[in-house]
Amino acid sequence: MNTIDWLVMGGTILLIILYGLWKSRDTKGLKGYLLSNNDLKWWTIGLSIMATQASAITFLSTPGQAFNDGMRFVQFYFGVPIAMVLISMIAIPIYRNLNVFTAYEYLEKRFDLNTRILGTILFLIGRGLAAGITIVAPAIILETILGWEIWITCVAIGVLVMVYTVSGGTKAVAQTQQQQMAVILIGMVIAAVLMVNALPESVSLGKAMSIAAANGKMNVISLPKSFGDFFQDRYNLLSGLIAGSFLALSYFGTDQSQVQRYLGGKSVSEIRIGLLFNGIFKVPMQFGILFIGAMMFVFYQFAPTPMLFNAAERENIMNSEWAYDYRDAEEMYKSLDEDKSEAWLKWAETNEDQYKREALRLEEQGKKVRETALSQIKKVNPEANIKDQDRIFLNFVLGYLPVGLVGLLMAVIFSAAMSSTAAELNALASTSSVDIYKRLIKPEASDDHYLLVSRLLTLMWGIFAIIFAIIAGQYENLIEYVNILGSLFYGTILGLFVVAFFMKRIKGKAVFQAGILAEISVVAIYFSDVVGYLWLNMIGCLLVMLFSFLFQQLDNRS
């Protein structure tokens, strides 16, 4: 990275942090710190919700997802508008009327302390570990591409976030997220325009889309082909609508890192509009990011494409006995790549189908060469990470964007990492201070005392996230396990809330027992590998409802 890029990146990040600190300079009391004194407007809430969900991996990995698998990943987000409407209708008036600081506080008001603590603990474990992963995931990619030490990136992201989150709380998080989201959107739009402009003159946008389509990258909607597909295929229309809705309901309605974004809203109306703003723009935004990925695929039809974008794994095999074989494969891949570019250019100039067929044939050959080479990498190191979709977009940014814009796009990645991490630390601190410290350890103390404890807990969670991120950086498999762990808890937490909202006759004892049994069942179903993980949320939620009903019946009889 050039000096100008460093200045653009550093300047952007610094300005956002200073803005957040300045806007939250008058934060006083626990309500001011955790709920921003209920002064957040709908646009701040809407952007804050979006920024919390969009982590650095969203912007690094999503274009790569379209590059490899096409645009069907957008279906994963179809549940968001449905969830936004349901949460606005049902949960918001309840949360606001009860004046709660956290979502789990409501569980005690509706059931009992045990259920509140169960929800709190499930959230703290899942989100506490996930906060570390939010930091380390981009750090690993930046290490392999830019050579930055993982621990330095982790400490940098963590400390920068702590600077404004510890001092300004929810208001600082919300105000910085607005600016971060603006930087992210501007950066992505510029990257998209430059990408399309960088295509050869004879390749118009329409032709670029045809090339992407010929390679199966324009498959936005896909329907399950069989009953098995319905449950196993992760991204199709039905799984997006049904399982995606359950996932979105649990994430936006019961995960404190999201709930806290809107509990600080000025009124029920501001909160609802903020949520619905997210419901309206989330799907088009994801479509836009995936479209960038599809165009990136077309871009690499005319630019030299590395056989493997993960340079670290390439280096490993080049230092092994398979180096010659791998180099031969790379030569063959390069030659096919060049012939393919030529064929596509001829097609763009003449519109003759024979060139299109030739290009597609060369693409298939290239894929076979790549697959053979990747299997060699796996032979050398069975633990090798050959999934390189996280690296493709950054490879484009560093290789083809002009000086200054590279810095801006790096600021996009840091902004995304910081916005998600800040929301997570803020929520973890709120939950541990309100649901654990204030409720169980010291119920009677001054407001200033709770404010100080909340600040210290934000600091503590920040340090924990950094340390866990550094540890996870050494064991990439750990990241996968933590992501799975989080998704195992979501369904149960949602179930507790669904029972609270809709099953008025169920009491605390029944729902608490049901929550524990449902969680055990979800873990068992996960290990039996009969359904895709996206469905576990729905199953967990339905099991809590079913078990609650049964336990309540038994309790009534006894």
Place this chain on the structure above:
Amino acid sequence: MDKDKQQKKQEENAELREVFPFFKSWNALYAFVLGELVVLIILFYLFSQSFS
């Protein structure tokens, strides 16, 4: 009781009109959000079909 409810509803609607002048009730806004999803799915389907 009914009077209170009515007043509360009127206040909510008044507040909503301040921000979004095109919608008369929350239900209209919810229908708009869900309607947009349906339109997007149809457009995406046509998009996929036209490029298949």
